[in-house]
Amino acid sequence: MDIGRAYTYMFDDEDWLKKLAIGGLVMLIPILNFVALGYAIRALRNARDGQALPLPEWDDWGDDFVRGLLITIATFIYSLPAIIAILLGVVFAGVFDEQACMWAGYCPGILWSILVAFITPALFLQYAKHDSFGSLFRFGEIWRIVTDQFSTYLVAVLMVAVAFIVAGVIGSVACGIGAAWTSFWAYLVQSHLMAQLQPGTPAVETGAGI
Numbered sequence: 001m002d003i004g005r006a007y008t009y010m011f012d013d014e015d016w017l018k019k020l021a022i023g024g025l026v027m028l029i030p031i032l033n034f035v036a037l038g039y040a041i042r043a044l045r046n047a048r049d050g051q052a053l054p055l056p057e058w059d060d061w062g063d064d065f066v067r068g069l070l071i072t073i074a075t076f077i078y079s080l081p082a083i084i085a086i087l088l089g090v091v092f093a094g095v096f097d098e099q100a101c102m103w104a105g106y107c108p109g110i111l112w113s114i115l116v117a118f119i120t121p122a123l124f125l126q127y128a129k130h131d132s133f134g135s136l137f138r139f140g141e142i143w144r145i146v147t148d149q150f151s152t153y154l155v156a157v158l159m160v161a162v163a164f165i166v167a168g169v170i171g172s173v174a175c176g177i178g179a180a181w182t183s184f185w186a187y188l189v190q191s192h193l194m195a196q197l198q199p200g201t202p203a204v205e206t207g208a209g210i
Helices: 003-012 016-028 034-048 061-096 099-130 139-147 150-173 179-195
Strands: none
Touching: 003 016, 003 150, 003 179, 016 034, 016 179, 034 061, 034 099, 034 179, 061 099, 099 139, 099 150, 099 179, 139 150, 150 179
């Protein structure tokens, strides 16, 4: 897995500044920010197909919006058990005045949230492969993405987490506004890392293994 390439490939595009600037502006606007997620899915496909410059043009706003919306809905559905568990813990703690009741909901909720965060990158790869909302709930296929190359997937997810942490730190320097651009960059990092997990993916460049 070429981790360094995933962090920097976007800057090789001669129009990288324009494309990332648009992405950051889109990320700033609620609802419209779904377009940026759809764009990241197209970047994943381009990297998967071995394009040397995977950043797409900003020329498919409607479909990108739908893709981003659907993957957000799917992620929310996966998160529902955690939300319900935490809410029940709060309610029971209020009714019975017992902190144990609150933590009985918090602990399973937090654990489930971690699991959802762990498989979310796989959802992006699954959607990029099939381009259908239903495919996001083919649990067997998604689980195989995670387990077939588990050590590689784990490294990829950790590197995605690092990218978002870096994005948050750097973005906060600009009073939080810069986080829109750095978060968009982090999604592009995720796209490339997930593309490298696709069996048979052409090599974008000769990369270092992990």
